[in-house]
Amino acid sequence: xxxxxxxxxxxxxxxxxxxxxxxxxxxxxxxxxxxxxxxxxxxxxxxxxxxxxxxxxxxxxxxxxxxxxxxxxxxxxxxxxxxxxxxxxxxxxxxxxxxxxxxxxxxxxxxxxxxxxxxxxxxxxxxxxxxxxxxxxxxxxxxxxxxxxxxxxxxxxxxxxxxxxxxxxxxxxxxxxxxxxxxxxxxxxxxxxxxxxxxxxxxxxxxxxxxxxxxxxxxxxxxxxxxxxxxxxxxxxxxxxxxxxxxxxxxxxxxxxxxxxxxxxxxxxxxxxxxxxxxxxxxxxxxxxxxxxxxxxx
Numbered sequence: 084x085x086x087x088x089x090x091x092x093x094x095x096x097x098x099x100x101x102x103x104x105x106x107x108x109x110x111x112x113x114x115x116x117x118x119x120x121x122x123x124x125x126x127x128x129x130x131x132x133x134x135x136x137x138x139x140x141x142x143x144x145x146x147x148x149x150x151x152x153x154x155x156x157x158x159x160x161x162x163x164x165x166x167x168x169x170x171x172x173x174x175x176x177x178x179x180x181x182x183x184x185x186x187x188x189x190x191x192x193x194x195x196x197x198x199x200x201x202x203x204x205x206x207x208x209x210x211x212x213x214x215x216x217x218x219x220x221x222x223x224x225x226x227x228x229x230x231x232x233x234x235x236x237x238x239x240x241x242x243x244x245x246x247x248x249x250x251x252x253x254x255x256x257x258x259x260x261x262x263x264x265x266x267x268x269x270x271x272x273x274x275x276x277x278x279x280x281x282x283x284x285x286x287x288x289x290x291x292x293x294x295x296x297x298x299x300x301x302x303x304x305x306x307x308x309x310x311x312x313x314x315x316x317x318x319x320x321x322x323x324x325x326x327x328x329x330x331x332x333x334x335x336x337x338x339x340x341x342x343x344x345x346x347x348x349x350x351x352x353x354x355x356x357x358x359x360x361x362x363x364x365x366x367x368x369x370x371x372x373x374x375x376x377x378x379x380x381x
Contacts, residue, residue, distance in 0.1 A: 127356035130365025132191030133198035139166035149231030154213040161200040171207040171379040173252035176259030183211040199372040205380035220262025252284040260290030268321030284326040284378035292340035332357025
């Protein structure tokens, strides 16, 4: 027979168990906090692609010595500007599993760019290129070198199209967010030697960052030595004279590392409600594009 005392004890025990479980979820002691917050509706709304016209998108391929293969690229212009317009440019680095088409197909970058310019951001173009589906945008043991391709091949191609590469920006999300930060850090000495072509702003959404090699995504680095060579932590000098913005959702697995790097670099941005999803990246794109366009114009 269920007595009142037994009922009360059972209820108290269940409540305590629930509190312990929620505390463990919130602290990260057990996985699933993001899913739990998503069910509660506290991870924020998905960003919606603006209902505005897309501008011209010019796509092509080139033979890359750095990557040892033909790579595809696209140059995205805001609506109202010709595909021959002379304007600043932002390199957009795709996430893991993506390619140069991901910026438009997954994020709606073409329409977000038009919306940003219509809302007062100084006009600029966005240039995307294939970096390899899981290259993590750094030189690999097999000879694939996306960084060389960006600096020595893609930027000259964009300059030949009439785009202003003397002051350019870099942007990326997830794998590409890490890649964007790494390219800026690695090109520090090039900026010192040849300041006529330099990155002046970098924006990263949910950058794939790890403090320890043991925690890294399998295959992201060739070995621990490669991981250490490709770190962005501890390289503040590499970001001198570069405006940096880093955003990451609070329930993203990279949230803590992103917060640490933002503090180290005294970067703009922050942590918002969100997961490691396209919905979060689309929500944050307007802020990132406004930041990059404004910095390029100054």
